[in-house]
Amino acid sequence: MLNRRSFLSKSTAATLAMLFGSSVAQKKIKAQTTPENNLISGPLVISTWIHGMAANEAAMEVILKGGRAVDAAEAGVRVPEADPENMSVGLGGLPDRDGKVTLDACIMDEKGNAGSVCFLENIVHAISVARLVMDTTPHVMLAGSGALQFALEKGFQKENLLTEKAKKRWEEWKIESKYQPVPNIENHDTIGLIAIDQQGNISGACTTSGMAFKIHGRVGDSPIIGAGLFVDNEVGGATATGTGELVMRTLGSFLVVELMRNGYTPQKACEEAVMRIVKSNKNLKDHQVGYIAVNKAGETGSFCIQPGFNYALFKDGKNVLIDSGSYL
Numbered sequence: 001m002l003n004r005r006s007f008l009s010k011s012t013a014a015t016l017a018m019l020f021g022s023s024v025a026q027k028k029i030k031a032q033t034t035p036e037n038n039l040i041s042g043p044l045v046i047s048t049w050i051h052g053m054a055a056n057e058a059a060m061e062v063i064l065k066g067g068r069a070v071d072a073a074e075a076g077v078r079v080p081e082a083d084p085e086n087m088s089v090g091l092g093g094l095p096d097r098d099g100k101v102t103l104d105a106c107i108m109d110e111k112g113n114a115g116s117v118c119f120l121e122n123i124v125h126a127i128s129v130a131r132l133v134m135d136t137t138p139h140v141m142l143a144g145s146g147a148l149q150f151a152l153e154k155g156f157q158k159e160n161l162l163t164e165k166a167k168k169r170w171e172e173w174k175i176e177s178k179y180q181p182v183p184n185i186e187n188h189d190t191i192g193l194i195a196i197d198q199q200g201n202i203s204g205a206c207t208t209s210g211m212a213f214k215i216h217g218r219v220g221d222s223p224i225i226g227a228g229l230f231v232d233n234e235v236g237g238a239t240a241t242g243t244g245e246l247v248m249r250t251l252g253s254f255l256v257v258e259l260m261r262n263g264y265t266p267q268k269a270c271e272e273a274v275m276r277i278v279k280s281n282k283n284l285k286d287h288q289v290g291y292i293a294v295n296k297a298g299e300t301g302s303f304c305i306q307p308g309f310n311y312a313l314f315k316d317g318k319n320v321l322i323d324s325g326s327y328l
């Protein structure tokens with residue numbers, strides 16, 4: 001019903017291409033594009049990387065009990081946040097170059113409310129702090145020691161997030177201290193999750209410990225509304241993983257949602273958002289950026305710079321891991 005693309009005349013499509021920039025290497029993209037997903041009815045959860053599988057299960061459980069998409073999104077991403085084996089989210093996340101684990105997270109509900117924390121230390125569930133920023137304050141974003149103070153006031157416990165395993169990786173890194181991005185799950189395994197509940201409402205959450213061995217104080221795309229995550233209940237939602245700087249410069253998740261608003265399928269919208277990055281960056285092989293998106297009709301899409309990005313999709317009662325199409 002909301003797949004407006006089918007109603008667009010050729011001339012409108014041409015105008016859109018002019019407005020949003022047509023993709024360089026369109027042919028190359030087509031060859032690697034994953035097929036468009038069919039419309040679905042009923043709830044859906046989509047999230048980044050393999051740990052999205054467990055996150056989707058937790059989110060779907062909330063939805064099937066009649067819960068709101070925003071509760072499902074929060075419950076879902078709390079799973080990798082608490083998992084010490086996941087080295088890019090919450091507990092067990094790789095530290096910055098000073099050995100400090102600093103977290104970024106944000107959440108958006110179906111009413112367009114948003115909450116976010118960045119540069120937060122010593123709290124496992126950054127997403128739940130972001131949720132409380134959204135629900136209980138007049139603000140959208142709290143940072144650093146202010147975010148920690150707020151969390152403690154709300155009853156969160158201070159914990160050491162640096163596991164022995166992560167500390168060892170940091171100590172190995174310090175030998176060379178090479179400040180260089182690592183493209184795939186070795187370094188980027190932020191969880192971004194979008195959920196559609198039984199009422200058809202859309203919400204999303206995104207949480208990460210960010211780029212490993214970053215400069216102390218660095219904040220990535222993940223807590224930035226519109227960069228790491230964006231949801232518009234009339235249109236759909238999108239979330240990002242990968243080199244945050246590339247996502248922030250193009251306000252990637254907002255871009256994906258706006259493209260969908262203007263008739264792009266989620267798949268084409270993710271491709272176009274990746275192409276914005278491709279057009280202005282030469283050293284692509286050093287970087288990964290992956291987008292996932294879903295529209296109000298339940299169509300999904302994903303695209304990334306290079307092979308290696310996958311995402312979990314729970315719909316029609318099945319939770320599956322899917323390799324994303326890529327530019328390279």
Ligand code: ASP
Nearest residue numbers: 188189190210220242244
């Ligand atoms: N996007 C995250 C950041 O730049 C990293 C990631 O996806 O792993 O902080």
